[in-house]
Amino acid sequence: MSVCSINSKNFTMKKQTGTARAREQAFRAAVKSLRQTKLLHRHARQHRAISRLPIGPYLLLQAIALPTLFCGGLVWAKPYILGIWRDCVVFWAQRLNIPLQVDRGTGNWRSLDLIWAQSAPTADLPSNAIMLATAAATALAFLATVWMNGRLLPLKYLIRILCVVQAMALLFFWLWPTQFPYTPLSHLTAVIDMGYELLLAIPVMLAIGYYILNVRIAVKAFYTTMILAYFFVMIPNQAVLHMLILQHLSVLFMPVLYICFGAVFDVLIFVALYSWVASMAPAQATI
Template identity: 45%
Template sequence: MNSKTISVSDEAREHDRLFHTSFSMVKEARARNVKVRPHRAITPLKVTPWLLTQAVVLPLLLCGLLLWTKPLLLEFWRNCILFWSAGLNLPFGLSTRLNEAGQYALVLSNVSEDALMPGTTTLIVTTVVTLLGFMLSLRMRDAALPLKYPLRIVCVVQLITLGYFWLTPSAFPYSVARHSEELMTIGYVVMLATPVMLAVGYYILNQGLLVKLFHTALILAFLAIMVPHQVLAQAFIMQHLSVLFMPVLYICFGAVFDALVFVALYSWAVSKAPMDATM
């Protein structure tokens, strides 16, 4: 009995020795032949003087260009809004007086602002739908969890707005035209900040200068085309529903939305960088 026990124990030790020997050989072979480089997100970045110069000079040049072309850009946005508003039955027009920037701002022609105020039915239906949406956010689990907090934020903002309109239904101080002008201002500020934000995380990458300028131009062009259509979409919602939804559109789908769009475009541009961009 003892001899059998000793024999089994020796076999087990021999099995362990062979396993560890084989594992060590595989580990050594992997160390010799497989070169695993850390992800560039955690790789120390080597910023050369040339890259540092790009990070300083490019934002200055691009921001200067955007400041110089601001009147042309705003005029393009207003003309784009006027062009599409005719087909969307949005009564946009241009004021007959110059604004502080020396341009003709957008106005709503032939529409009373009182006509866009929410009625009792709209307030009741919106309150019910908002409360249902908030209750739904409390039950979100697993795959739906990422939508939980954005939905809750939208519902909270809308509930606060509903409380304002229930208590002071005739004291809302903002118009759709003013809202549209402010959306364009926000969009322009995001465009102006784009070269600065790219300087921090993109221009310092070891990549061709022309590629960086090309991606920057695409990002700015996307924002330039998006902003007037963003204005149209929000004006369309308020024109056919009411200004009850202006705060949630402004807070959740104004500056925050523009920033998220920039993050998505920035991520796309960085994903195109070569693997050795941080070397």
């Protein structure tokens, strides 16, 4: 073995030994720094995102009493709520030429007492022109999502969901146009019923995620009232918008309105409002 090869081998071994020693020193320095940081913050509390929330008897009582009071009030006020919603729907129907009329003969406080005054049962079915235009628009919207990436990814999936639901509706009305069992009036009733059920569910959902926070009970009652008032105003106007679309564009769009812009849409709005309300709570609310 030549002297040159021996020197090269010794140099390689020294280099590897130096690299291993440097790694060991870096590891020991990291461990030492971690121990010092742990000692420095040994009395710090856990972040509230990962800490358990202590729920005392008073907070537990609030989480039970508040939804009970709000839900009880909503049940008692149901005839008045439905009456105001009916008047709101009729008010806009008269001004937007929506064929809705009040049925004074029922007298049932559990219903809206409305009738759909359309001349023929098939008048709400989509025409060939609407079917073709909707099919083309759905296909173009789906193709447009191919180029949506990055920050547009949530919008991409939302548009694709809408396109899939609308495509299924197109397929149904192309194969069985006269077998669709729902009418605009039944859709209106479903939207109103789901809206009232959402009002009842809101205090219960807030009891799980908001009433257990250490916030003054007056603040909790105030924000709950504000959220309920928002949906109280929104739901009848949402129903009117649905009726306007169904009147001018036919029941072809009822599935996408019911599935994507009905209860699911309302729940998403509630989540946004809940996030806003919860963000208003101080940091001490979880202590």
